[in-house]
Amino acid sequence: MDNRVNYRAVFEKTGSAKYISHLDLNRCMQRAIRRAGLPAWYTEGFHPHMYLMFALALSLGAESMCETMDFRLTQDMPPEKVMERLNAALPEGLQVHDVHTPRDTAADIGSADYLVELQTEDVPKLAAEWESFMAQEQILVEKKTKRGMKEIDISPVIRVLSMTQEPEKIVLRLRLPAGNEGNLNISVVTDAFKKYAEQPFLTAKSIREKIFCHNGEVFF
Amino acid sequence: MLKNKVESVIMEVQKPARYMGGEVGSIVKNKENVDVRFAFCFPDIYDVGMSHLGMKILYSLINERENYWCERVFAPWTDFEEVMRREQIPLYGLESYDPIRDFDFIGFTLQYEMSYTNILNMLDLAGVPLFARDRGEALAPIVCAGGPCACNPEPLADFFDLFILGEGEEVNLEMMDLYKKMKDEGASRSEFLKAAAQIEGIYVPSLYEFAYSEDGTIASVTPREGAPAIVRKRVMTNMDEAYYPENTVVPFTEIVHERVSVEVLRGCIRGCRFCQAGFLYRPFREKSTETICKQARALCDNSGYDEMSLSSLSTSDHSDIVHMLDELLRYTDERRINMSLPSLRVDNFSADVMERVTAVRKSGLTFAPEAGTQRLRDVINKNVTEDEVMRTCAIAFAGGYTNVKLYFMLGLPTETDEDIIGIADLAQKVVNLFYDTPNRAKGKVQVSISTATFVPKPFTPFEFEPQVEAEEILRRQALLRNAITSKKIRASMHVSEVSRMEAVLARGDRRLCDVVYTAWKNGCKLDSWDEYFDGEKWLAAFAECGLTPQFYANRTRSYDEIMPWDHLDYMVSKSFLIRENKKAHAAETTPSCREKCSGCGANACLGGACF
Structure with missing residues (x-):
């Protein structure tokens, strides 16, 4: 039952999106994943929440071409398909450039x-x-x-x-x-x-x- | 480009995302294809305004029309206002970054009285003349307003070209259609206003002349140039057919209500005599469970929100509530969406509903008995008995709740010290009940009492009543505080100075425009924010204009006095309000509309009985 597949999305944070704070980015991405209809994996326990990890915080107002977000799905889906669905749900300035299985860790x-x-x-x-x-x-x-x-x-x-x-x-x-x-x-x-x-x-x-x-x- | 200018300074301020637009769901159109542009202004900051349901409905409604474009505008927080004034950045629409002074319509929503100075501040930031009479004969921009406070718009009459009464789904588009036609014909502002006054629900204040008696009350109101003597509000008669958006703007930054709002019904069957919304939004009309579920699903799917709120004045009065909750819960459980029901009533809070709410989330429970004794609850027609409060709390405690919030008002008509001590007694009984519940949850009970100062409002049976003077309210607050002995009871009390100003503006006449203007000139703004409200400045403005707040707030008005809003028709008749006022003073209750029609008059728009 507890099927989880790890993904890492590499995305840009440009234009108006640079004014999204790190905390707000988390919320924003959760909603995008829900809008995309992706089968997100949630943590267990008393307050389940969508598993999301951002490797490196970015200062408010700075742009980036290489932000990463780790998440898990309960089904194995082709990365291109995941990327396509995410991009359709994300606003301009937060477009995903690549989705792959994470190799490195934040450390x-x-x-x-x-x-x-x-x-x-x-x-x-x-x-x-x-x-x-x-x-x-x-x-x-x-x-x-x-x-x-x-x-x-x-x-x-x-x-x-x-x-x-x-x-x-x-x-x-x-x-x-x-x-x-x-x-x-x-x-x-x-x-x-x-x-x-x-x-x-x-x-x-x-x-x-x-x-x-x-x-x-x-x-x- | 205004956008570049804003970007060059925006990092100086807190929460820049408030001012940048570009959110998911925001609608950007090509100007070349747009005939009429509407700036929907919420006279408070982004975080508050973006949570407002009416704006979401009207924003989407207007934008459904290809050649009309509605944009959002909010009051800047003081840090950005300073930057805007320094850099000469005019108030702009979040979608286009175009200055709103170049729009066809600048429309405000009037949600609460303490936002009035923000309106002047926003017009000033926009570079639009504050007084309607100074706007000349050019057609644009038409400055208009709607929302609940438009039921007595007189304290703002000098600043607006027109007001929209009642529900806006139809009349807003009718107004814009007329505008487009007359713009094409090259009409002037006064020509448009004269024609607009013929649309039902549109009130053009400059077409009405007020005369005053020596005692300061209104002697007469006279319409000019063919304007109707009585302007009636607009009502959507079929809620299943009324427009409701399937999309919503999803902010990047945190706002007050991070959730989807699903409207389940309009109006209220209860007739609580202090409650303006309960009369303004009559008659009672509900959406079918099918419509509600369809709209809820679309909004959740399109927004990605994980919280949904059922919006109405009294959600548990929906005739199909249990079935509706079951249907919704099937969807929300599967999608991990939390459902909140902000408006539940004590008396029909059954175990059935309870079970379903508990399935969602076990947070605190909120009740509004409003008054501490049965006598006073009968006066205000809050048909809730102590037994019912206790029974509901017993269900709640057995269901695992430990927090109960109780809302009350101080200064209600006929209130005595006994009624105030009754508030503390009631809270104590709820505490005792917790410890008498055999299968209660572990932990301590917390009963929070929150008291607001009563503000008499137009179109309620209490529109004739004086507000209790501020000093006396302070005494009553102290009396209540001393009557509370348990540490399990926490009391918080609303600042009465603000309530007094609300009472003045709610029932004010046209002469108050100068007071509002002077208060703004003296620096009043963001009055609904405790850290900015300055009562002294308001009092100084009254003195400067030779008026007193007491005349408006603390005076008993006779049944035959001409009220500043008597020429506006919200479909509840004055004779009904007088009848209800008399019953209040006799502590007689009126049954809910579902039990027995009390003949308020609102059913006229439905062409028959409400039920």
């Missing part, structure tokens, strides 16, 4: 790549400020801990993959630690730079592009 996650576009009037100046921002010995940010606020240095963990100047914006590709052991939100980096830079800018885009495991493979 395997080690880092993630981000694409950030900072819109500004003086591109060369902002680019120069970015260089000097990253050249600092320390980049101190405030972090909320259980025992109040703590200052931490984020400079050692930010890896700049590239920085290019384009009309009216600079484009950054960054690799940041992700997962259970030391996660760094992309908004922490852009906020720290906003405080540092004299040249005003607007974070026009902030997209998580890929999630990697500790061993360097793409999270699957």
Whole structure:
């Protein structure tokens, strides 16, 4: 009777969907699975609920091309069929790109790549400020801990993959630690730079592009 | 593009999803193919407005018409309002991001009096002149309103071009059809309003002149330019044929009621004399079990919600309730949907219904005896006896419930200290009953008493009654608090200052428009939120306008006084209300409509008896 088949959906969270908080995303996906008419597996016990797991939280306002959601069905269905039904039930901005059997676990996650576009009037100046921002010995940010606020240095963990100047914006590709052991939100980096830079800018885009495991493979 | 501008600042505010649209079920159309655009405005924040059933019905209804487009608009919370004013972002429709000042209709729903200042604030944010007289002769936008508080719209009359009385399913479309025709003909605003006043259910306040007597009461109301002397509300006569949506907008962010609402009936057979809804929505009309199940299934399947609520004034009065619940439970059990029944009555809460509700969820149980003694319950015609309350609680306790919530009102007509102490006594008896129940659930019993201050409302037998002064209400609250001795009883009491302002606005006349305007000017908004309500500012507004709240709230009105709403016809006759008022003072009850017709007059629209 207790038949459960594990699935992992890889989906984008773009456009208006970036304003859905992590908590609301759970609710939103549950409803989509119900609308899709998929035979979801529910936990047992006094308060059964639909089993849903999101590997990695995303900051409110950030977009992503590689969010994952694990769920279980009580019947074995072809992944393409599951994806098709989900996409028909999901709004624009929350489309599923792939459905497969999970290989890695959330504990395997080690880092993630981000694409950030900072819109500004003086591109060369902002680019120069970015260089000097990253050249600092320390980049101190405030972090909320259980025992109040703590200052931490984020400079050692930010890896700049590239920085290019384009009309009216600079484009950054960054690799940041992700997962259970030391996660760094992309908004922490852009906020720290906003405080540092004299040249005003607007974070026009902030997209998580890929999630990697500790061993360097793409999270699957 | 307004959307880009909003996006560039939206992360500064809490819960940005409130302001972004794009939800599942929201309807986006191509402007090029749309003839008439309607901004459906709920004068409170998204979280509250999105839970409202009437908006869901009318939103879908209008959008069924290919060439009409209805969008949703809500009041921003203060953080976003600040940003909107700073960045000069006008109030926009959530579907198109177009400023609503460019729409054909700006329509508000009037659900409660304390939302009135939000209306002015929203018109101001939209960049639309607040006073109807300042809107000129251009046809658009027509600012209109409907909903329960439209039964006495006078305190808002100066701000609106027209009001829609009663149920909107037909009249809204008739109004939009007329508008489209006259827009094509190049009509002016006043030409349209004059023509619209001929549609049954449409009240154009500028076509009625008020004269006042020296004592401040109304001397006469005179219609102009062919407007009807009496405007009658609209009623859907067949609920199985009335439009009901199969789809609903499913918000991304958490709102007040996260669930599907299935309307099971309209009107009420009970005739509780304090209850405005019980008279406004007459006559009693129910949907068949078949219709209810069909609509429930469609809404659940299309929305993905896992909770469903049966909506009505008194769900257990449905003639087929047990069978209906069985049918619904077969579906909801299979789909893991929770069913909630918010409006059950004590007296017909049978073991049969109980069993079915328990099958759904064992949370708290809520009753509204409204008054502490049988005498006062007879006065208000809440035909519930202490025996019935006890019997129902006994069933509930035996069924495993441990929490009981009891709702009461303070300041009801003829209330004495004995009636107030009676509230505490009743709660104590319920506590004792729990411990006398042999097979009760483990754990402690919790009886919560909640008291609201009575607000006399138009179109009820108590429309003539004074509201008890705020200071006296405070004394009565203290009296009740002192009469409670058990720790198993928890009491919470509604702020009486707010209730006083409700009483003023509910029965106010047209002169109050200036008070509402002045209060808003002085900074009143979000008045239904405790942290924002500022009674001092309201009182200052009265003083500035040379009026007193006492005149409206605390005065006994004679049976022959012309009420500000006497030219509006909600199908319950004034002679019926007077009859009921006299019976109240004699503590005489009136049986439910199903037992015996009391001749209120509402059956006229059905062309015969209700039952």
